[in-house]
Amino acid sequence: MPQDSPGLVEVALPVPLFQTFTYSIDPLIRAPLIGSRVVVPFRNATTIGICLGPANSAALPRKVRRIIDVPDNQPVLSADMIALCRWVADYYIVPIGIALRTALPSLLTGAAQPQPARKTHRVVRIGANLPTLLEREKAFARAPQQRALFELVESLGGQSTLEHLLKQLSFSPSVLNALEKRGLIAIEAEVVERDPFATRPVTAADQHRPSDAQAAAIAAVNAAKPGEVFLLNGVTGSGKTLVYIEILKRLVKERGKTGIVLVPEIALTPQTVDRFRAVFADDIAVLHSALSDGERYDAWLALKRGQKRIAVGARSAVFAPLDNLGAIIVDEEHETSYKQGETPRYHAREVAIVRARLEGAIVVLGSATPSLESWANADTGKYTLLNLPNRVGGGQLPRIDLVDLKRRRSPDEPREGPASPAYPYVIRDELDAALEQTLARREQSILLLNRRGYSSFVQCSECAAVVVCPNCSITLTAHRAPERLLCHYCGHQEAPSQVCRRCGGRTLRQRGLGTQQVERLLSDRFPRASIARMDVDTTSGKWAHAEILDRVASGEVDILLGTQMIAKGLDFPNVTLVGVVDADTGINLPDFRASERCFQLLSQVAGRAGRGPKGGRVLIQTRVPQHHAVMCAVTHDYLRFVREEMPGRIRPSYPPNSRLANIIFSGSNAEAVGNFAIAAAEWLRVLLDKQQIQAITVIGPAPCPIERIKNRWRWHVLLKSLQANELTRVSRYFMERFPVPANLRTTLDRDPVALL
Ligand code: ADP
Numbered sequence: 001m002p003q004d005s006p007g008l009v010e011v012a013l014p015v016p017l018f019q020t021f022t023y024s025i026d027p028l029i030r031a032p033l034i035g036s037r038v039v040v041p042f043r044n045a046t047t048i049g050i051c052l053g054p055a056n057s058a059a060l061p062r063k064v065r066r067i068i069d070v071p072d073n074q075p076v077l078s079a080d081m082i083a084l085c086r087w088v089a090d091y092y093i094v095p096i097g098i099a100l101r102t103a104l105p106s107l108l109t110g111a112a113q114p115q116p117a118r119k120t121h122r123v124v125r126i127g128a129n130l131p132t133l134l135e136r137e138k139a140f141a142r143a144p145q146q147r148a149l150f151e152l153v154e155s156l157g158g159q160s161t162l163e164h165l166l167k168q169l170s171f172s173p174s175v176l177n178a179l180e181k182r183g184l185i186a187i188e189a190e191v192v193e194r195d196p197f198a199t200r201p202v203t204a205a206d207q208h209r210p211s212d213a214q215a216a217a218i219a220a221v222n223a224a225k226p227g228e229v230f231l232l233n234g235v236t237g238s239g240k241t242l243v244y245i246e247i248l249k250r251l252v253k254e255r256g257k258t259g260i261v262l263v264p265e266i267a268l269t270p271q272t273v274d275r276f277r278a279v280f281a282d283d284i285a286v287l288h289s290a291l292s293d294g295e296r297y298d299a300w301l302a303l304k305r306g307q308k309r310i311a312v313g314a315r316s317a318v319f320a321p322l323d324n325l326g327a328i329i330v331d332e333e334h335e336t337s338y339k340q341g342e343t344p345r346y347h348a349r350e351v352a353i354v355r356a357r358l359e360g361a362i363v364v365l366g367s368a369t370p371s372l373e374s375w376a377n378a379d380t381g382k383y384t385l386l387n388l389p390n391r392v393g394g395g396q397l398p399r400i401d402l403v404d405l406k407r408r409r410s411p412d413e414p415r416e417g418p419a420s421p422a423y424p425y426v427i428r429d430e431l432d433a434a435l436e437q438t439l440a441r442r443e444q445s446i447l448l449l450n451r452r453g454y455s456s457f458v459q460c461s462e463c464a465a466v467v468v469c470p471n472c473s474i475t476l477t478a479h480r481a482p483e484r485l486l487c488h489y490c491g492h493q494e495a496p497s498q499v500c501r502r503c504g505g506r507t508l509r510q511r512g513l514g515t516q517q518v519e520r521l522l523s524d525r526f527p528r529a530s531i532a533r534m535d536v537d538t539t540s541g542k543w544a545h546a547e548i549l550d551r552v553a554s555g556e557v558d559i560l561l562g563t564q565m566i567a568k569g570l571d572f573p574n575v576t577l578v579g580v581v582d583a584d585t586g587i588n589l590p591d592f593r594a595s596e597r598c599f600q601l602l603s604q605v606a607g608r609a610g611r612g613p614k615g616g617r618v619l620i621q622t623r624v625p626q627h628h629a630v631m632c633a634v635t636h637d638y639l640r641f642v643r644e645e646m647p648g649r650i651r652p653s654y655p656p657n658s659r660l661a662n663i664i665f666s667g668s669n670a671e672a673v674g675n676f677a678i679a680a681a682e683w684l685r686v687l688l689d690k691q692q693i694q695a696i697t698v699i700g701p702a703p704c705p706i707e708r709i710k711n712r713w714r715w716h717v718l719l720k721s722l723q724a725n726e727l728t729r730v731s732r733y734f735m736e737r738f739p740v741p742a743n744l745r746t747t748l749d750r751d752p753v754a755l756l
């Protein structure tokens with residue numbers, strides 16, 4: 001047994017090395033507790049690390065350096081959080097120091113000032129309770145002013161700012177001072193919270209009684225075992241939010257527990273957040289990407305101290321520093337934004353499940369279109385399935401009609417359409433008529449332009465067939481210089497053909513159509529309509545999304561046009577028409593999840609229509625009306641989609657039928673990256689062969705579909721396995737041992753949500 005060495009501690013540092021470090025304690029400063037921050041010398045600089053506990057004396061470096069400082073009285077990470085980060089480090093193959101850093105606000109981990117300067121204001125709090133009327137009469141017998149002020153502060157929830165009482169409510173300072181002297185109130189300095197949600201008005205709480213289906217779901221979750229995971233499969237508008245709220249009400253308000261609500265992106269779902277705030281008010285900390293480092297730190301501190309008991313936020317909120325955790329809600333669990341795109345590439349849904357298990361909490365995954373992974377887990381009984389099959393209040397799912405873009409408008413219309421399409425090509429007659437009628441009725445429309453394709457593919461202009469790889473059932477991507485079609489999974493390539501293999505028609509390259517272009521066409525056609533466009537270009541400001549959505553809510557906007565960011569969570573009863581300009585772009589992405597994404601997106605955006613008593617309809621323009629992703633969205637048939645999609649994930653096998661780790665090689669020299677990837681794949685094959693590991697398949701190498709990002713060339717190798725543990729073991733072995741030359745980089749993406 002290795003011995004703990006007194007005076008030595010093990011420290012995790014946020015550096016790309018798979019190891020921890022040993023430092024000695026300075027007897028002149030306090031000894032760090034487990035989970036405390038420590039400032040230590042590392043190479044030629046000082047770094048902030050986390051103390052993991054006493055170091056054992058085995059394998060000590062010759063010269064141990066000393067800790068420079070222990071800045072906080074209290075650990076910043078609990079034992080549970082350290083355990084969670086150890087899981088993240090292990091599963092996603094990242095150094096523990098980097099996993100720990102992810103769980104903390106950047107102000108605490110940056111090399112900057114360990115403690116930020118804080119702005120404070122003065123707060124008045126009730127200092128003594130006067131529960132009976134008798135006590136009250138006695139205390140304020142000759143001081144009606146003092147009584148008025150005291151009771152006002154009580155009615156404000158027991159506290160208010162000094163400024164508010166003096167300026168807006170015009171109380172005199174002498175009354176305040178008198179109360180303070182008597183100990184009936186206390187005046188304290190408090191840090192000003194810098195939360196922009198604080199200035200957003202709190203809406204009134206919904207007063208709906210749960211429907212039978214909602215009540216059944218709530219009851220099932222209330223009877224949960226610790227660590228249990230529920231999949232709440234509820235159609236759009238089935239009232240999933242109410243279920244989440246009732247579950248949290250019981251846990252947080254009645255049982256004194258805490259909770260986390262994960263949403264795909266806060267800025268896109270202000271309405272959902274408003275509903276939680278309406279019920280839980282000051283108990284909520286909203287964490288979102290628009291927060292400054294200081295604001296994020298404030299929220300973190302409030303949660304850590306128990307001043308806030310519910311964290312609402314995007315994926316990183318899964319690390320909210322809450323004790324006594326009761327539940328983690330993952331709304332729209334199928335959304336890919338739950339996966340972090342940079343190291344550590346964790347999936348918040350998976351982290352939520354592990355965290356809940358560690359802390360005895362429960363998890364509710366909600367979606368109208370669950371990911372196939374979650375569906376498979378519910379199917380095998382690993383998760384408990386809950387259904388909300390209908391819209392609440394007798395509402396109907398909207399009727400969906402298809403407009404076939406292959407159909408020519410007139411016999412003399414050119415087959416391929418003009419290079420720069422005019423309005424009638426972009427918005428077909430059916431959709432145009434629907435828009436016109438909706439405008440005339442003073443109702444609102446949402447138009448989705450699903451423009452996700454980065455890479456071009458080749459499609460037949462006659463039968464719409466797309467050229468796919470013979471080995472992979474994946475769309476081939478068109479490349480220039482030299483002209484060729486390439487499979488990004490296995491490296492298969494072929495020369496582009498001028499004729500379609502299926503029908504002999506002429507093939508053409510597909511190009512994108514921009515939202516800006518569509519906006520211009522629409523405003524020419526409907527000059528009097530108020531059109532709002534929502535895409536990455538119009539939403540760079542801090543609150544741009546919320547502002548656009550507020551304008552839609554107030555009825556100011558007639559037509560909301562946008563990319564997939566408009567598909568989520570919006571609940572506007574006056575939206576009676578949803579149009580999808582082009583459903584197909586996503587379907588042909590070279591990714592095994594392309595159909596699933598398309599189905600989810602169409603279902604979600606269709607779900608925005610007809611959420612009020614006026615009902616609504618949906619029109620989807622498509623070249624592939626027969627595609628199962630489109631057909632099943634039209635019939636609102638999730639189960640059928642699963643049935644039709646699953647076989648395509650069996651041979652060749654893809655999640656949920658196997659597990660993946662995508663290893664990406666990148667660098668600025670194209671040839672060096674290619675050779676590096678080839679060497680890595682060979683190294684892996686030799687390793688598996690020597691160790692006789694049959695549970696893992698190596699696929700590739702091949703260039704990534706997006707071959708170059710920020711001037712770096714990219715190649716990848718895919719590891720597939722049915723066994724998660726084997727995949728962890730081999731991935732770790734590779735990441736720790738395979739030598740990486742100076743100007744090249746290797747990243748590993750476990751459970752990738754896309755292989756682009
Ligand atoms: P989902 O998230 O499932 O799409 P929401 O939670 O947004 O659905 O609920 C849709 C609408 O139905 C909301 O406006 C909500 O206030 C309302 N609602 C929820 N539950 C009920 C209920 N039991 N009765 C009536 N209306 C309800």
Ligand code: ZN
Nearest residue numbers: 469472487490
């Ligand atoms: Zn292939």
